Amino acid sequence: MPKKNIRNFEELTDDWRLLLAADIVVFGVIKSKLHVLLVKRKFEPGAGDWAIPGGFVRADESLEQAALRELKEETGFQKEGYLEQLYTFGELKRDPRARVVATAYMVLVSEPEKIKIKASDDAAAVDWFPINSLPVLAFGSAHKDILLYAWQRLKWKFEYTNVAMTMLPKQFTLSELQKLYEAVLAEKLDKRNFRKKILSLDLVEVLDEVKKELGRPAQLYKAKNKELQIFSRIV
Amino acid sequence: MPKKNIRNFEELTDDWRLLLAADIVVFGVIKSKLHVLLVKRKFEPGAGDWAIPGGFVRADESLEQAALRELKEETGFQKEGYLEQLYTFGELKRDPRARVVATAYMVLVSEPEKIKIKASDDAAAVDWFPINSLPVLAFGSAHKDILLYAWQRLKWKFEYTNVAMTMLPKQFTLSELQKLYEAVLAEKLDKRNFRKKILSLDLVEVLDEVKKELGRPAQLYKAKNKELQIFSRIV
């Protein structure tokens, strides 16, 4: 029977000893498909399987710092864009080595193809995977559950906030914005209703440049406000 | 400089040693006002101040188990009703004794006046406080921030889900349901629109009993579905 409580910190024993991990789900859109960044584990448990980047939180850093440090260490990329805490998974037996509790974060990046990623010493590889064709993941269903939870949250954020602005380059066309929404929500949207809504919410600002590609040139816009705003409903 | 990573669990040193706490915000409505359950701390830090019930998670129990165990130990009441994880607060220097990370939970109870609460050995007192007239709280602004965060979340849940059903007795009148909404949202609602909405969402079932008090007797209802359902908007 463990001690009833901890009044003096020196009483701390193995009864309360656990590790806290920070896992980071990184979302980016590549070729109009939503992707997540995964690392191939080099060591046990789960060596050879793909996993969400993450690692243990040190006693002298905040949870967010730990999440971003691990991301940098494992994938070589510096945070840019949006960071949000998702959920803390605290069931027993997530890691056979010890009691581990994991707090999951979500990071959104724009133009993932331009980000240089490279596997660290601890990872055998780093790569982007389409959210709907994931490889075999380590840690049983735990990491897959986290990914699907994160995707759910991301969909919600797209429907009710302007968070999409953090996944776009400085300049973009309304068609690009719509393709981003369609990639995240995994559904087609009506072009006219979409543009009407975006413009009426005053999310974007017209630039005096156009983007010329195949077809009629498209008006370029920039985000009017990158701070998170919550709306009643967007799409 | 700490070690770069933990490959063998035996390498665990003080660099990764921290305590995980579970704090539980308990909401109940008393006399048509939203209240929270607090404990008066008997020991340092914050002895004499009021605080959210909570304590450290043991290595052999899940986060939820820890939250409910601490609630039981500190206030003497067994969980009943709704439990939801809120957020994990991981900044440094929350507790002067050691590095502490805290995961906050929210519990909703019906008929709080009927619940017997009693201070444990570790607490000097336990009591309910109206959410908008809180006492001086321990841990700087940390616990107050958690309470306000929890209240925000609760409001959202009331607007978009049927979670209110978990805060009602088995039988209730529509006026009682409306008073519950008004207590949580801290605003007056239109009686006709409210009843129309509740009935159209099929949240309740008519009983063949009425409640007689002062005035015209009121139809009694029961919840049709206590499982959490999400709607586009309720009130």
Added chain:
DNA sequence: CCATCTTAGTGTCCCATAAACAATAAGCCT
């Protein structure tokens, strides 16, 4: 230069739901 291809851009109608708003009903008490 004209036809064709490709993507950008635009407006209307209908329906469902939100919001505002007041009179009647049922029981109790004196």
Added chain:
DNA sequence: AGGCTTATTGTTTATGGGACACTAAGATGG
């Protein structure tokens, strides 16, 4: 019977979401 208290019920208006198809601008190639 009249007055008090709380319960119950419907209509109108305004707003926003959802469905829907044609025109515009530039590029290319015959």
